Amino acid sequence: MSVLLDLVTIVMVSAGMVFFLAGTVGLLRFPDTLTRLHALTKADNIGLGLVVIGLVPQAGSLRDGLKLLCVWLLVLLASATVSQLVAQAARREGDSS
Amino acid sequence: MAPGQNGDRRAAIVRTGLLFGLWTILAGTGVADLLVGTVVAALAARVSLNLLSPGPHRVDPATAARLSLRFLLQSVLAGLDVARRAFDPRLPLRPGFIVYPTAAPPGLFRSAFTAFTSLLPGTVPAGPAPARGADAGGIVYHCLDVDAPVAAQLAAEETALAGVIRDE
Amino acid sequence: MTIVPALDLFVAGVVLVVAVWTVAVRNTSSAVVGFVAYGLLLALVWVRLGAPDVALTEAAIGSGLTGALLIGAAARLRAGESTVAAERPGVPVRLLIAALATVVAAAIAGVLLSLPDPAPTLAPEATANAGATGLGNPITNVLMAFRAMDTMLEKVVLLLAVLGIWSLSPDAAWGGRPHLPHRAEPDAALEFLARVLTPVGVVLGIAVLWVSADHPGGAFQGATILAAMWLLVLMAGLGEVPDIGRRRLRLALVVGPAVFLTIGLGGLVVSGAFLSYPQGFAKPLILAIEFAMILTVATTLGLLVAGPPVAGPPAAGSAAAGSPARRAAP
Amino acid sequence: MSEVLVFGLCAAVVAGLGLYGAIVDPRPLRKILGFNLLGSGVFLFFGVVARRGAAAGFPGDPVPQALVITGIVVAFSATALAVTLLLRFFETTGSSSLRDGAAADGARDTAES
Structure with missing residues (x-):
């Protein structure tokens, strides 16, 4: 049982890490503030969610x-x-410039 | 007068209950914990009623549960979407703004809607549209792909959310 | 090298990089952001040093609240910043100062390497006397029982800082209300957060105090969460800082030290020493002090960020606006 | 106990950096930031000393740890007071320069404009 739970943890946390990596890659590669914002919020939210689910067991x-x-x-x-x-x-900054 | 007061009382009880639940998660369930918890929950519920008066809004728990599931699915899709674009060597982005015309007046529903949609794939709300002009009253969204059917998706979300938080 | 020391090295490296950036970056707002990031990373270091209580304090006060204070100040000082920055000393002087700083750092490192081994520690004493209070968290024991005098005087220091800030107000504004210098313009998203999060924060802040008897937490950390909620409500435009002349505000400011002092003097009468708790009553008395303290500290921290009053007291009759967060919900 | 060495050296460097920033940078807000870094390095050193005192089942000596908590709170109140002084100085003189005579220059500039 505990091996199974450990497996769940390892899989979930690793998957979460992939999303964090994706968010970071997006942060570095995406062209402007707004698109980077997408990368950070969406990818990190689900990444953190997976890490949390993985840690619950x-x-x-x-x-x-x-x-x-x-x-x-x-x-x-x-x-x-x-x-x-x-x-x-x-957006405001983009408008004014 | 009477229905409003009933609604107030019900909101007070529901919020106290929820906050008390949070307290037991954080502080534990010993006898002293529970005693202090009732006081703290009542205090926090009062703060909550001050900040967010029960008003005409009602939250339907059954639909809320269904919406949470839908939301979970959507945020996984959102993460996958961003991850796909970030790892793709061609960096497939067509970023831009669109204005989503909504009939919702400023208020709890509209704020909840923008908060909700900020976690969905491809969209980040970027404030209200200019007060004058054709787009007045709408919400500006920044999209990763302006060619995607963003408005249709947002309309679906608005309908879903309207089933949970509705005016009575 | 196993993985844990490698991670320690990595965290220390990142902390140093962020610290260098904080000192070196040209723009002061960026430096403040760097300082906040530094504080959060430092909280990780505190966890690694076996001090979760300090980690909480560092993240909440050292990073969060200090950041809120400094970012507002940086925005207000932006005008004319570049002319002042041009007054930087020349290269020889900078090299000299760098040498001085290196000597100081080397001296600290030298002290670290020459510390006595085995290290002197008061941990056994803290364990031996933990039974006297019935509290399981050694930090709370030290703060509230063994070194209670320090903690009480610290409250007084906080109060003195508030008085010092108030005393910088222009004469006309005395007794009036502070105005958050960086209050955001009314914004639906911020308002929504303030309306939804604040009650949760109240429960969280008090829980952080309540569990500190036996687990990491404490009155300061809890008070910082409460102060943050207060500032959030203020920044969202849902409330005003009360006039500093209001009696209830001043009562909130003195209740913490007053209860502390009263119980301390009671100890003088009952058990013959200032701030000694009578046998068997230590835990309830400490909790009483902490609950009074959380109110005082939360109010104080909020006022420290809010700054001095800027507008005179309102004419009699319009005083109702002082009560926080009374505005019709949408 | 390798974290003692790693974070101890980290504390020493941070303190040195803070000292350098506090002296070299002419902008008062940056001096306040530098001073905070310096203090934080000293606190971290305390934490390392506390960690060396791990005994009796505690991960660290609780006495220095409690002192650091007190220290962080006091440092914050000192920072708040310093920032308020600085803002008031800026309002009054129109400049945040600490150079001799700069305040008078700033005041004259504001009066002229």
């Missing part, structure tokens, strides 16, 4: 697992807000 208790999920939800909320704020600022 390793949590000592149900409470710890739920705490991990709370972390992800809060990051999603923050990411949704921050991406809009940055996008607006970038």
Whole structure:
């Protein structure tokens, strides 16, 4: 059982890392602030989600697992807000120049 | 008068319950934890009612659960979409702005909608459209691919979300 | 080399790169962003050093709140920055200062290498006396019991800083209300976050205090979360900083030190020493102090970021606007 | 215990960097930033000393760790006071230069414009 859970963790966390890598590659390769914003928010949100799902089986208790999920939800909320704020600022800058 | 008060009370109970649930996750379920938790949850619920009055909005839990699943799927697609573009040596991007015309007035629903769609594939909301002109009232979206059927997708999301948060 | 020391080296390297960038980058706003990133990375280092309580403090105060304070100041000082930057000393002087800084760094490194082995430690004493308070978190024990005097005086330092900032207000503004220098223009996304996140933050902040009896956390870290929520509501335009002359605000500022002092003097009467807790009552008394403290510290931290009052007190009758976050929801 | 050496040296370098920045950069806000870096390097050194004192089942000596928490909070309040002083100075003189006579220049510039 525990081997199976470890396997789930390894697979999920590795998949999450791939998305983080994708986000970073996008950050470096995409041409401007707005497209980079896409790369960072979308890829990192799902990357963090997969890492969290992967870590839940390793949590000592149900409470710890739920705490991990709370972390992800809060990051999603923050990411949704921050991406809009940055996008607006970038758009305004683009308008004025 | 009476229905409004009922709605207020129901909102207060629901929010206190949710915040209390959060407290038990964070602080534990010992006797002292629970006692303090009721006070803290009531306090936080009061803050919540001050900041977000129950108003005419109602959240339907069953549809909300379905929407969360849809949302999970969409955010996986969003991640895959970005990853595909980032790793593709040709860098297939056609970035640009589109204006999504929405009938939603500024408020909770519209804010929830923009927050929700900021996590979907290919779109990031970039603020309201200029107040004057043909696009007035719309939301500006920045898209990775302006040729994709973005507006249709957004309209579908708006319908889905409207089933969860609706005016009574 | 196994993987963990390699990771340590990597983290230390990144910390140093970000620190160099913070010092060297031309634009001050970028330097502040660098400092925030540095603080967050440093929180990782604190975890590696076995100090999760410090990691929380570093991330919340050292990085987050300091960043909020400095980014606003950087924006206001942008005008005329380049003329001041041109006053940089010439190369010989800079080399001299670099040599001095290197000597200081080398001295610290030298001290590190010549520390006595085995290292002196108070950890056994902290364990031996942990039973006296009934708290499981050694840091909370040190802060609230063994070195409670320091913690109490620290509250007073925070208060003095607020007084110092207030005293910099123009005469006409005394008793009026501070205005966040970098308050964002009303924005739907920020407003939505403030309306939804703030209650969650309140629960989170108090929970961080509550669990600190036995787990990492504490009144400062919790208070910082509460202060952040307050600032978020202010920045979203959902509330105003109250007039600094308001009695309730001043009460919130003094309640922490007052409860601390009262319980301390009570210890003098009951157990014969200032700030000694009577046998068996330590835990509830410490929690009472911490709850009073979280209110004071959260208010203080918010006011430290908000700055001095800029507008005079309102005429009598319009005082209702001071109560936070009372605006019709959409 | 290799993290003691790695992060100890890191602390020393950060303190040196902060000192350099605080002295060399003429902009007061950058001096404040440099000072914060210097302080943070010293705190980190404390953390390393605490880590060496790991004993009795604790991952580190709790006393220096608690001192660092107090230190971070006090450093923040000092930074807030310094920033407010700086902003007030800027408002009054129209310049953030600390050079002798620069304040008078700035005030004259603002008066003339």
